Amino acid sequence: MERNHLDFASPEKADHNDIHGSSVTSCGYSMKHEPKDSRVSAGSGVIGTSNQNPRDVISSAEGEEHNTEDEDNNSEDAQKQLVLYDPAAVGAGEIELVADPVDSQPRRNSFPNYASRILPSVGAFTVQCANCFKWRLIPTKEKYEEIREHILEQPFYCETAHEWRAELSCNDPPDLTQDGSRLWAIDKPNIAQPPPGWERLLRIRGEGGTRFADVYYVAPSGKRLRSMVEVEKYLQEHPEYVAQGVSMSQFSFQIPRPLQDNYVKKRPYRPALAHDEIEPVNRIAWIDQDGDTDLRLGMPGVPLFESLNQSFKKKRTPSKRMSNADAACKSS
DNA sequence: GCCACCGGTGGC
DNA sequence: GCCACCGGTGGC
Numbered sequence: 144m145e146r147n148h149l150d151f152a153s154p155e156k157a158d159h160n161d162i163h164g165s166s167v168t169s170c171g172y173s174m175k176h177e178p179k180d181s182r183v184s185a186g187s188g189v190i191g192t193s194n195q196n197p198r199d200v201i202s203s204a205e206g207e208e209h210n211t212e213d214e215d216n217n218s219e220d221a222q223k224q225l226v227l228y229d230p231a232a233v234g235a236g237e238i239e240l241v242a243d244p245v246d247s248q249p250r251r252n253s254f255p256n257y258a259s260r261i262l263p264s265v266g267a268f269t270v271q272c273a274n275c276f277k278w279r280l281i282p283t284k285e286k287y288e289e290i291r292e293h294i295l296e297q298p299f300y301c302e303t304a305h306e307w308r309a310e311l312s313c314n315d316p317p318d319l320t321q322d323g324s325r326l327w328a329i330d331k332p333n334i335a336q337p338p339p340g341w342e343r344l345l346r347i348r349g350e351g352g353t354r355f356a357d358v359y360y361v362a363p364s365g366k367r368l369r370s371m372v373e374v375e376k377y378l379q380e381h382p383e384y385v386a387q388g389v390s391m392s393q394f395s396f397q398i399p400r401p402l403q404d405n406y407v408k409k410r411p412y413r414p415a416l417a418h419d420e421i422e423p424v425n426r427i428a429w430i431d432q433d434g435d436t437d438l439r440l441g442m443p444g445v446p447l448f449e450s451l452n453q454s455f456k457k458k459r460t461p462s463k464r465m466s467n468a469d470a471a472c473k474s475s
Numbered sequence: 476g477c478c479a480c481c482g483g484t485g486g487c
Numbered sequence: 488g489c490c491a492c493c494g495g496t497g498g499c
Contacts, residue, residue, distance in 0.1 A: 251498095252480055262480085346480075353482050367478080370492050396491070410483090410488075 252349055263326050263347040267319065273298035275313035278320065282307050285336075288343070294332045327402035328355070334397060338389040345398070348407075355407045356398040370396060 250262040268287035269278045279301060281287040286307075290299055304311045321327055326347070337343040340363040347356045360368045362384070368374045374394050378385050401407060 250479085348481070352480090357480080359479095372492070398490090400489095 250346075262349055265345060265347070266325070269319050270294070270299045272301045272313060274300050277301070277313065277315075277317035279304050279311070280318040288334070288336045291330065291332060291334055292336050321402070326406075328399035329402060330399040331395075331397040334395045335393045338384070338387075338393045341389070341393075350406050351408050353408055353410070354398070355401050358396045358398055360394060 250264055252262055265284075268281040268284060270281055270287070270290055271278050279299070281290060281304075290297075290303070301311050301313045301315070319325075328347070334343075337360060342361040344359040344361060344367075345356055346359065348354055357369065360374060362368065362377065362381075364381075366377065368377055371391065371394060375391060378389060378391070
């Protein structure tokens with residue numbers, strides 16, 4: 144019945160117009176209050192880099208505890224790397240995480256509707272002590288992965304950190320708190336370490352997308368693999384790795400879960416398809432003759448047609464646009 | 476042309 | 488709702 148939370152925080156570099164208040168404020172960005180399309184700021188890894196704005200992070204929209212006063216030491220926190228383990232957290236066997244120093248190069252998406260914002264990236268690895276529940280920074284991604292691999296059988300305690308912090312005990316203040324200055328994500332426990340020479344990459348997506356993150360494995364050859372199917376195929380084509388002992392059990396594409404609710408766009412409700420009969424009539428018909436999918440009824444950032452698309456999935460057209468016939472359904 | 480990032484599907 | 492997979496595409 145114990146829970147394991149590994150966390151990694153994503154410090155992010157805030158955009159100038161996201162910084163409210165004094166420059167001392169630890170966070171220039173609160174997603175909660177952000178207008179939908181001012182999604183300009185984002186995370187850039189800070190840990191272990193010379194980034195000079197380590198304080199700017201993605202805020203967590205909820206689950207904030209405000210326990211202690213160490214909140215504004217984030218500039219320092221953000222320069223460490225850590226992992227947390229939370230035996231008390233809900234959701235058996237989960238691990239929280241926040242951000243990854245290794246992947247901390249500034250990333251930008253390049254999608255039309257996202258105005259080249261910087262994307263979040265992992266800035267710190269943390270694990271919660273199973274005894275005192277304080278979050279402890281883990282110095283490296285590798286150490287984090289090592290801890291995560293056996294977190295269920297080998298819970299993390301402050302003493303576990305003696306390997307890199309000889310004096311640490313449960314009496315010491317937490318390294319990090321969920322103060323809203325970072326994006327927090329709940330990692331999965333017991334994920335195997337990647338095979339030697341391989342790297343497991345976690346890429347956090349931008350807010351409001353359809354998924355929170357993606358996992359990639361990078362083979363020693365540099366080849367990026369993005370699913371078990373691809374790994375299997377790759378290993379078949381490169382038996383030398385198998386000969387070295389690489390096996391499928393060393394791979395997992397499980398992604399963490401964002402602590403912040405609504406970070407990921409909810410998937411529209413999909414009505415069960417009754418046999419082969421879907422009545423496309425009397426749905427919505429705001430799509431014009433050109434098949435223009437820019438909604439007139441929709442709000443910015445709320446592409447209603449997507450839910451429509453779901454309703455019509457059996458009649459999906461090859462292009463992203465609905466045919467005029469499909470759209471001609473508002474029989475009101 | 477490559478590839479990082481995102482959308483969307485089907486299955487459960 | 489979550490997960491796994493993979494196609495599409497803008498930017499480089």
